[in-house]
Amino acid sequence: MPSSSVDPADLIVVSVDDHVVEPPDMFEGRLPRAYADRAPRVIENDAGQEMWLFEGTEIPNFGLNAVSGRPQEEYGIEPTRFDEIRRGCWDVDARVEDMDAGGVLASLNFPSFPQFCGQIFAGTEDKGLALAVLQAYNDWHVEDWAGAHPGRFIPLALVPYWDPELMAAEVHRVADRGVRAITWSENPEKIGVPSFHSPHWDPFWRACDEREMVICLHIGSSSAVKLPSVEAPFTTMMNLQPTAVMDTAADLLWSRVIREFPHIRFALSEGSIGWIPYLLERADYVYEHHARWTGTDFGGRLPSEVFRDHFLACFIEDAAGLRLLDLIGPDIVCLEVDYPHSDSTWPHTPERLARTLGDLDRGTVDAITHGNALRHFGLDPFAHLPREQCTVGALRARATHVDVGPAEPRRPFVAPERPLTLMDMLSQAAHPLLDDQAEAEGVAPEKESA
């Protein structure tokens, strides 16, 4: 039976890329007494906008474009209050209901306000405070988020990247608590620390190698956007952004890291997969033509073979990539839902996926929808819920009360007169990613008061 005729209701869906919007009470009772009154907290400004405040810095973009359930016309407008986003963004019980409604059995959740690597914490001068807050964050994630519904979440931890020995210690600490996934940077050099090639990071690599920790490198985790020109329409950046981790994949593929740390594995989060066959064929071509004079040695194997030992390839929707799955590696490809961001397929993930499965056999479909994710991240949901209750159909059957939207528009839609650019976006909303890029490009236009 070709999988294109698989009933979406029969699939089991595990997503390795979703996002938690941190609830305001997350740090309550979690910090040592000395730091308790310096924990990040949510404030409201005179304009009625909510934002996190930490050590004097306001972080307005608390939801990283958390628009699931909003009308498509509003995707460009940053929600500015918790009551403007779905409760499932920040309330774990509501999240599990949204997962049920979307047919999603289990989910890995990246942070929002601290940014992908915890840049907000790392930027603090008082590194004692920074570490305390970061560890409180991880403990909250393990206990109150992932721990609230056993078997439904793949826990993920931040690392104190200002000190490789502290990173290693945190890897061991969270590994002891059952964590198998770390979120870090697609290009550390761009967040102001040494590149992947520096021995500086060896304590961290060693710890991840020992504990078989998957290091998740999410697009945007270099705090940079991919845009050939600031005058280009904003959609150009959206088109190209996933390929930021294509550069990352090449950067790590030729590095000493994957050769010297045999169990290390990187997830190319939200990087998609359709470009991988090209990148690997080109890598093999370069190796064939240029290995000797460049002093490169993959130990009698091809770069494309070594790639499969050290990466996870992750996709939201990618029919082209699935047609070349044999060239990527059926054992390293994992599905993503990206709830609650604007590129998410939620709540239609199973149906959209089914349209792109072509003639993949059922075993392969099961591998990419959940088997690979569960194996690589060490989760066993079936220890908590019998397998037959884990299917899309079974999960949705208990979520018939969930309204999956879209919600009423917050304001009437006014179509832009011309394609919006990065500059237009910057003048509309504060956004840490865009701010960094604007700084790099030497363009930092005045914002409306945020």
Next chain:
Amino acid sequence: MPSSSVDPADLIVVSVDDHVVEPPDMFEGRLPRAYADRAPRVIENDAGQEMWLFEGTEIPNFGLNAVSGRPQEEYGIEPTRFDEIRRGCWDVDARVEDMDAGGVLASLNFPSFPQFCGQIFAGTEDKGLALAVLQAYNDWHVEDWAGAHPGRFIPLALVPYWDPELMAAEVHRVADRGVRAITWSENPEKIGVPSFHSPHWDPFWRACDEREMVICLHIGSSSAVKLPSVEAPFTTMMNLQPTAVMDTAADLLWSRVIREFPHIRFALSEGSIGWIPYLLERADYVYEHHARWTGTDFGGRLPSEVFRDHFLACFIEDAAGLRLLDLIGPDIVCLEVDYPHSDSTWPHTPERLARTLGDLDRGTVDAITHGNALRHFGLDPFAHLPREQCTVGALRARATHVDVGPAEPRRPFVAPERPLTLMDMLSQAAHPLLDDQAEAEGVAPEKESA
């Protein structure tokens, strides 16, 4: 019959990406009297190295790594004398013999010492001299290079990009001489002029639109290299460099240029094709999710459909891309040989290509090996040579005297002790592309005297 069983000898091969190394006498008698003694000329320094000299600037890398016929171990060593490169690099009669030996019927040749856009000319203060030299270059290319063997070359012209009106005039001037291809920049902003999005270029776009000129954007034509970190091995850059024009394709796809100039077409030279299905699927996804709020309008069509009207997709070797040819567009894909550079498949192009044809039908194989190139660039070689004399087998039969084998090593090979980096390369040889990058990265190590 599946094309994987096609006899390579039966193919007809046209290459849309090769390189001419300019011969020292190219400007003789071609400049107006006022400028005659200021023409670029070849000099030899005390170390016996040859290089071009123009307005006081030495251009040592006269061959852009012209290593065809050298042993693979020497690919990283820049040839520094004309007698170190194959005669076919710079002598058009020898070139045609090399084309015969490689089974190549016709070839499009990019410039070497002037750089891909003629940056060497554009950088001159005296713009009268710059234009005279550029026009002399184009006339030499049309008459002495492409004109020497009618039907064997697709002529290509440089444009005076310091002035859009002059560019338009040059487009018309060379179009009148039978040229249908312009070489320009994959990212003009990076060579110090306005981006693709500026109306500044409209006179140039209008002329290209009117004359149905293909604008060839070769990788490297932004004078920038693609490298996630300067500490990364040099092979990382080789792996990623073709995707520089992936960014270019996205930049132009969402721009007003292709919507306002209906006949304009861009060749993504040496960009390869395996990433195109991914880029287009992602473009359609972005359009579906974000068209309304971003103010984007492709006039009732999908970005992937519009792409096929405005691009040529060019590849040296790309089995992954050929497997997804239906998603790229069988009518816009063209083969490249890349003689005499280190990534070239010469003299084994037909055999290497045949291994990657899979189950493509013969009509499609003929389209990508020569049909598309001849149609888009307006060349009719069969007006000069009967079709049955144009096949790989027929061409090679008359070139049995050509020695294609690797030459003797110039020096004993010493394997590098560790993978070479950009910094290592910079310390070995002067290279304009690498110099620009080094400057951009703030690293410009001392060179050995060149």
